Amino acid sequence: MPDIDTLAKAAYTAYGESADGVSISGVILPSWEALPENIRAHWRRAVDRVAQLIRDAGEGIPA
Numbered sequence: 001m002p003d004i005d006t007l008a009k010a011a012y013t014a015y016g017e018s019a020d021g022v023s024i025s026g027v028i029l030p031s032w033e034a035l036p037e038n039i040r041a042h043w044r045r046a047v048d049r050v051a052q053l054i055r056d057a058g059e060g061i062p063a
Contacts (some may be wrong), residue, residue, distance in 0.1 A: 008043040
């Protein structure tokens, strides 16, 4: 399994793509690298929680 930072970046990128690169407040989303560290940490925590739920379920990632 990729590390949490790689998964968090992928999740953030997917969010940006699904939102056409614009936040709910209408601001252009910055790249992962340009995000403040505290925001990247929030994404890592969220992805880590999802990964833990998947591990606890003992199943693969749903399609």
